[in-house]
Structures are given as structure tokens and as C-alpha cells.
Amino acid sequence: MRTARYVVRPRPQHRRSATLAKKAKKTIRREWTKADIKELKAHSKARTPVIKISKVTKRSVGALRQKALYLGIGLGHQR
Numbered sequence: 001m002r003t004a005r006y007v008v009r010p011r012p013q014h015r016r017s018a019t020l021a022k023k024a025k026k027t028i029r030r031e032w033t034k035a036d037i038k039e040l041k042a043h044s045k046a047r048t049p050v051i052k053i054s055k056v057t058k059r060s061v062g063a064l065r066q067k068a069l070y071l072g073i074g075l076g077h078q079r
Helices: 034-046 050-057 061-071
Strands: 006-008 018-020
Touching: 034 050, 034 061, 050 061
Parallel strands: none
Antiparallel strands: 006 018
16 A cells, blocks of 8 residues: 655645645653663763763653653753
8 A cells, every 4th residue: 555645735825735744753662771770870970961861872851851850860950
């Protein structure tokens, strides 16, 4: 089965304009291992910026902040 590459949506000014269809980004959830938590605590102690931690651990800034809040450790500007 082939999927449509373009979705045509009629508009009052332009009847035949075509726009690209957007794919929804799938959320990939990973469990926090003991090693991940240990690494997060070490970064917190070293006062590493959250963006750098995010790139190293390949997790979003929001995920890191939520886990730090749950663990009771400070990250970023919250100190």
C-alpha cells in the first residue's frame, strides 16, 4: 500500500495548493537504569549544564528535569 506524499487542502485564495504531509514523531521511552541515575547525580554534583547532559545521555531536557525532581537533586537554573 502506498501512502500519499502530498495532501491537498483547498483554501479560499488558492484552490490547488499542495502541502507536504507531516509524520508524527514517535516517542521512544527508555527505562532509567541504576547507571543512568548514577551518571545524572554525578553531572548534578559537577554542575554540568542540562543541555550537555541531554546530549550525552540522549534524553530530552524535560526528561532529565523530571527525573532530577523525582530524585530530589538540582539541575540547571533551579539551584
